Amino acid sequence: MNFARFCALNAKKFPKREFLIEIWPSKAVRRSLAWDEFNEHTDRLANYMVKECEIGKGEIVVQFMRNSLEWWVVYMAVLKAGGVVTPLNFRFAANDVKYAADVARCKVLFFDGALSSCIEPIANELDCVNRFIGVGAGLPGFATPYPEALKKGDPSPILADAHDDDMAELMFTSGTTGAPKPVCHTHGSLFYIAVSNALTFGEGYESVYIAPHPLYHSGSLFYSFPSYMSAGKVLMPMELQPRSMMESIASERATGGWVSVPIWSDIINAVKSEEIKVGDYDLSGLRYIALGAQPVPAVIIEEGKRLFPKVKMMNTYGITEGGGGCSVALYDEDMARKAGSIGRPGPFMEVKIVDSEGNELPYGNVGELLVRGPRLMKEYAFNPEMTARTITDGWLHTGDLAYYDEEGYLYFADRAKDLIIRGGENIFPAEIEDVLRKHPKILDVAVIGYPHPRLVEIGMAIIQPKNGVVIEDQEVIDFCRDRGLAKYKWPEKFAYAHIPRNPAGKIEKAKLREKYVTAGGGAA
Structure with missing residues (x-):
């Protein structure tokens, strides 16, 4: 079953009902698409990609867009055409x-005009790409404008045949170092993600889902799928400052959604300060x-419940490989009683805690968290060895350490x-470390995580300079920028000291965390 089939189904049943809303309160701008338009x-x-770009079943299209x-049109059009959609982090x-496009061997690359500065330097190096399609203003001459592609495309219905196990989406979870990790989700796993998220959140036709965060993130995208399937609405607030967020939620009568800790923290602080x-x-x-x-810091949950007593709070856990958030969820009724817990398995999902030998552990014992269910990824595309290490007997190894309590809460x-x-x-610290070692x-x-009051964690670089050499923080930042490291990956706190390594040559990061975070009472 092609996951894009709900486009036509909902257009037939609810043609004039709004589906997507994009809102900019400070500019008094509101854009929307009804189901028939969408x-x-x-x-x-989809027809344009098939006829003009020769996109066939299983061929990959990269989506580098805000x-x-x-964004939504491109995503579903690729699936309709039978292709595999690959949304990239627009902060890349x-x-x-280039790394992602080369690994995916994509034939078509969609990008925002505002992101042209990332595409122009590499366009000639992307031998696999036969068509660049740009959205918005400021496009380079080699790009086909999105409106032109849309106008040229045949409006006739199109929906490629797809089996549940066919590749539908690739989501990259790593940067430019190490083995490639394009997470492959199928049409079937996307369907189960949508249904299980609908059951977890009680989403459906009457939902106005808040999607403020980038759609390349599995949380933001996958949480919006119930509204897509059931002809609900997806609201994209384009301004995330507290006042604008509140105006967007109120004016569109939003019903709920996933909000990151920093954004929710900003709203709480704005209320407390009477802004x-x-x-x-x-x-x-x-x-x-x-x-x-x-x-999620306990204080964020406590303050949220106090300031918004009629709004239920949830804590969710998931990884992209496991179908995003809601593999495990803690409901509002347990927030106070089970403070600090990530909850219990969501619909269709099973979890277990195992030791290093794979033996299941009883409650109270720390081990690796494994998850199983129909929302899991199919594989790491093009990397069977890594897939075999990550999924064993249907169980996905999350790499996270956890434990149960006596009631089964994680x-x-x-x-x-x-x-x-x-x-x-x-x-991923290894990516930053590899860049800085070239200085x-x-x-x-x-590089380790360091506590931050708003972002929860930032990158901290502990640097061991060469003998007799002095290096300044700004030199490090400039080097990161000059080497093309995305800004959000730049270290934001620094220390200059010896780097401890064990006899095998591995950095003893536990000692560094103890020194700079635990003993140092870390607070940025």
Whole structure:
């Protein structure tokens, strides 16, 4: 079953009902697409890709775009055409985009005009790409403008045959170093993700889902699928400042959605400082706010419940490989009683905690968290070895350490990986370390997560300069920029000291965390 089939189904049943809303309160700008418009646009673009770009079944299309109505059109049009859609982080630097495009061997690349500076330097190096299609103003001459492609496309209905196990989407979870990790989701897994998220959140026809965060993120996109399937609405607030967010939620009578910790924290602080007043906004439609994508500080949950007592709060857990958030969820009724928990398995999902030998552990014992269910990825595309290590007997190894309590509620103990989550964005320290080790003044370096009051974590670089050499923070930042490292990956805190390594040569990051975070009482 092609996951794009709901475009035509909902257009037939609810042609004039709005589906997508893009809103800019400070500019008094509101754009929208009804179901009939959305379906026609996706048909036109899908036919254009098939006839003009020779996109066939299983061929990959990269999508390097910011949130917009067009983002959704491109995503579903690729699926209608039988292709595989690959949404990229729009914060990627040019070398990140090239890496992903080369790994995916994409034939078509969609991009925003505002992101042209990332595409122009690499366009001639992308031998696999036979068509660049640009959205918005400021496009380079080699790009086909999106309106031209849409106009040229045949409006006739199109929906390629697809089996549940056919590749539908690739989502990259790593940067330019290490083995490629394009997570492959199928038409079937996308369907189960949509249904299980609908059951978890109670989403459906009456939903006005809030999608403020980038749609390349599995949380933001996958949480919006129930509204897509059931002819609900998806609201994309384009301004994330507290006042604008509250205006967007109130004016569109939003019912709920996933909001990252930094954005929710900003709203809470704005209310506490009386920059905004809750009573000035009609929030009668708002049923819940889901938090997740990173560990959620207890104070954020407590303050949210106090300031918005009628809004239910949820804490969700998931990874892209496991179908995003809601593999595990903690509901509002348990927030106070089970503070710190990430909850219990969501619909269709099973979890277990195992030791290093794969033996299941009883409650209270820390081990690796494994998940199983129909929302899991099919594989790491083009990497069967990594897939075999990650999925064993249907169980996905998350790499996260956790434990159960006696009632079956799950708690994080630590992350087995060194992943840093900055405001919901994944940062892989090895990528930054590899860049900084090329600096002529640096002998060794380690990057760790450091606590931050708003972003929860930022990158901290502990640098061991070469003997007799002095290096300044700004030199490090300039080097990161000059080497093409995306800005959100740049270290934001620095220390200059010896880097401890064990006899096997591995950096002893536990010692560094103890020194700079735990003992140092870390607070940025």
